Amino acid sequence: MLAALLYGKEDLRLENIASPIPGVGEVVIKVGIATTCGTDLKVWRRGGHARMLKPPTLFGHEVVGEIMSLGEGVTNWKIGDRVVANNSAPCMNCFFCRRQEYSLCPNLTFNNGTFAEYLKIPAPIVQHNLLLVPAELPNALAAMTEPLACVLHGVACSNVCPKDRVVVIGDGAIGLMFVAVLVHQLAAEVLLFGGHEGRLYLGEQLGASRTFNYHHLTDVPAVVRELTDGWGADIVIEATGVPAVWETAIACGRPGATINLFGGCPRETTITVSTEQLHYNQLTLKGVFHNTPTYVRDALSLLATRTIPFELLISDRRPLSELEQALQDMKHRKAIKVAIEPGLKS
Numbered sequence: 001m002l003a004a005l006l007y008g009k010e011d012l013r014l015e016n017i018a019s020p021i022p023g024v025g026e027v028v029i030k031v032g033i034a035t036t037c038g039t040d041l042k043v044w045r046r047g048g049h050a051r052m053l054k055p056p057t058l059f060g061h062e063v064v065g066e067i068m069s070l071g072e073g074v075t076n077w078k079i080g081d082r083v084v085a086n087n088s089a090p091c092m093n094c095f096f097c098r099r100q101e102y103s104l105c106p107n108l109t110f111n112n113g114t115f116a117e118y119l120k121i122p123a124p125i126v127q128h129n130l131l132l133v134p135a136e137l138p139n140a141l142a143a144m145t146e147p148l149a150c151v152l153h154g155v156a157c158s159n160v161c162p163k164d165r166v167v168v169i170g171d172g173a174i175g176l177m178f179v180a181v182l183v184h185q186l187a188a189e190v191l192l193f194g195g196h197e198g199r200l201y202l203g204e205q206l207g208a209s210r211t212f213n214y215h216h217l218t219d220v221p222a223v224v225r226e227l228t229d230g231w232g233a234d235i236v237i238e239a240t241g242v243p244a245v246w247e248t249a250i251a252c253g254r255p256g257a258t259i260n261l262f263g264g265c266p267r268e269t270t271i272t273v274s275t276e277q278l279h280y281n282q283l284t285l286k287g288v289f290h291n292t293p294t295y296v297r298d299a300l301s302l303l304a305t306r307t308i309p310f311e312l313l314i315s316d317r318r319p320l321s322e323l324e325q326a327l328q329d330m331k332h333r334k335a336i337k338v339a340i341e342p343g344l345k346s
Contacts, residue, residue, distance in 0.1 A: 002342065003116035004323050006059040009047035012324050022071030025123030027130070029065035029083060033139040034114035035314070036323075036338045037062055037147055038172045039264070041330045042241060046266060052087075058113030060340075061087035064133060064142040068118065074126065084145045085121045086129035086296045087111050102292040103153065115323055117342045128293050134304045140314050140339045141303050148299035148310070149291035151177040155186070156295070157288045159258040160235050162187045165228050167252050168208075169220075170239030170263060171199035173313050173337050176206055178237050178262075180308045183207030188235075191227060193220055196333050202312055221251040228254065237262055243269045255281040262288050313337045319344040 001019045006012055022028045040060060043049045052061070067081045077083075090097050090105035097105050109124040121130060133142045151174060160166060160182065168178050171194025182188040184207060192208040194200050200211040210227070214220055225232055232254035238246055241263030250273060253259050277283065291299075303310060315335035318326050319342070326338035 001117040002320055003113065004059045005056055006044065007056045010044060012044060014321065019118050020120035022069050022120060024072045025074060025126055026071040027067050027074055027077060027121050027126055028069045029119050029121060030068045031063055031065045031114060031117060031119055031342050033064055033143045034060050034340045035062040035143040036326055036330060036340065038174055041327060044327050052110045053112050058116065060114035061112055062143050062146045063114035063119060064139045082133045084131045084133055084142050084300060085125055086146055089124035089128040103290040115320060115340055129296050131300050137304050141310060144310055145296060145300045145303060147174060148177055148303065149295040151181055152295040152298050153291045154260055154262050154288045155181050157286055158235050158237060158260045160186050160188055164234040165189045166235040167191045167224055167233040168237045168239060169193045169245055169249055171196055171203060172239065175239035176203055176313060178239060179203050179208050180206040184308050205312060220248050224252040232257060239263045241265050243271050246271045253283055258284040258286060260286050260288055314339055317341055
């Protein structure tokens with residue numbers, strides 16, 4: 001089969017490799033659509049990921065497809081089922097899993113390789129995070145289950161109350177998903193800061209009350225204070241993964257604010273935090289990583305309602321042979337998410 005393998009920084013190669021064969025408890029799916037993600041872009045540019053993969057490796061993690069073969073012991077699925085496979089599953093037995101803190105599980109089973117014609121799903125994911133796609137839900141939307149699950153997890157950890165004034169920093173797919181969920185599910189007033197006019201316009205379509213291009217601003221926290229009676233935002237969500245922006249996000253919060261440092265920064269980077277501000281303003285700083293089985297199910301259910309136009313985030317559809325061009329388009333901010341279809345002819 002044809003598959004994309006990551007060998008290092010911006011070193012992505014399409015190769016013909018053996019098609020996978022399912023082992024005990026596993027299934028193999030024929031990939032219908034694999035959507036690109038900001039994490040894919042970061043991994044491609046950085047040449048790896050601290051938790052999820054190390055090159056050389058199969059690449060990609062958002063997918064919808066049809067089951068093609070079943071491993072021994074798989075009885076609750078059948079060939080032809082259209083499914084979403086999350087890219088991980090917790091062990092369900094460790095210290096953290098027993099406390100339902102599944103994203104902290106040190107034994108998370110990660111799965112990469114969605115940018116391929118076929119994908120093997122490990123047994124823990126089959127058991128805990130493989131879901132049947134509703135018949136009316138298009139593949140491109142269903143494939144967004146994993147990032148939306150991460151966003152739902154992030155929102156749940158952010159202490160948001162209805163009518164809160166929320167600042168979202170970052171106009172990539174994750175930041176835009178945050179805007180949509182905060183507005184449509186929690187009736188929050190969202191101020192979106194980003195660097196691309198087209199994406200900021202999408203933010204308005206998804207419900208942001210105001211949008212700002214930070215390229216045109218000299219002091220983002222000052223703008224936030226000006227719009228919030230001089231105090232700052234109730235909640236701030238950082239969705240860029242840039243250490244300097246983490247510091248900006250902290251400066252945007254009011255006393256008592258929750259700052260969700262959601263965007264994953266490069267390994268071994270650090271930030272500086274004012275101890276006076278943290279202590280006397282009683283700030284809550286939270287790092288939120290990944291998703292849990294509950295949020296995976298909630299995400300697919302939300303997508304199936306079609307109440308939020310998440311299809312706006314799909315910039316293009318391309319065959320597998322044009323994956324690198326899709327990543328280049330994302331790098332140069334010409335695309336938000338690209339639906340990669342292995343069966344599409346170039």
